[in-house]
Amino acid sequence: xxxxxxxxxxxxxxxxxxxxxxxxxxxxxxxxxxxxxxxxxxxxxxxxxxxxxxxxxxxxxxxxxxxxxxxxxxxxxxxxxxxxxxxxxxxxxxxxxxxxxxxxxxxxxxxxxxxxxxxxxxxxxxxxxxxxxx
Ligand SMILES: C[C@@H](C(=O)O)C(=O)SCCNC(=O)CCNC(=O)[C@H](O)C(C)(C)COP(=O)(O)OP(=O)(O)OC[C@H]1O[C@@H](n2cnc3c(N)ncnc32)[C@H](O)[C@@H]1OP(=O)(O)O
Ligand SMILES: [Co+2]
Numbered sequence: 841x842x843x844x845x846x847x848x849x850x851x852x853x854x855x856x857x858x859x860x861x862x863x864x865x866x867x868x869x870x871x872x873x874x875x876x877x878x879x880x881x882x883x884x885x886x887x888x889x890x891x892x893x894x895x896x897x898x899x900x901x902x903x904x905x906x907x908x909x910x911x912x913x914x915x916x917x918x919x920x921x922x923x924x925x926x927x928x929x930x931x932x933x934x935x936x937x938x939x940x941x942x943x944x945x946x947x948x949x950x951x952x953x954x955x956x957x958x959x960x961x962x963x964x965x966x967x968x969x970x971x972x973x974x
Pocket of ligand 2: 919967
């Protein structure tokens with residue numbers, strides 16, 4: 841794992857949170873992107889060499905909707921950049937972690953992503969992401 845690629849923050853209202861985080865960082869989100877398969881509408885802020893991903897649910901069964909129902913708005917996941925996602929999946933599986941996806945899926949902002957179940961990572965939802973070169 842090379843570095844933290846982004847922090848995911850679950851929000852109820854992306855428009856309002858974009859305003860809030862724009863004020864916090866002193867700059868606008870550099871993009872918004874809908875990821876239909878995850879049931880999310882995202883926006884991204886660049887802060888140094890780390891990104892902040894805001895996530896609003898687009899469906900009631902979205903992981904973000906469930907998370908906010910059960911808990912509250914707030915930090916939802918930590919995403920780590922990896923060079924070879926298949927090799928990392930293999931390594932982590934052998935090390936006893938529970939990987940939620942058999943194969944990487946298309947994430948936001950040109951990434952291939954997989955998630956580790958928070959019950960195998962001390963309650964922290966971990967995302968791995970690799971640049972999608974296509
Ligand atoms: C666009 C992309 C990108 O960056 O490119 C994204 O980030 S998409 C980001 C959105 N997509 C995802 O999150 C996909 C991966 N996530 C999932 O598959 C799911 O959200 C799970 C992590 C498996 C949780 O699913 P679900 O809530 O249905 O399971 P569950 O109700 O059985 O919950 C199991 C336990 O996990 C906890 N739990 C749920 N979400 C959690 C989170 N984000 N961090 C820490 N714990 C979490 C619940 O509170 C519960 O704890 P207790 O057992 O203590 O009650
Ligand atoms: Co993410």
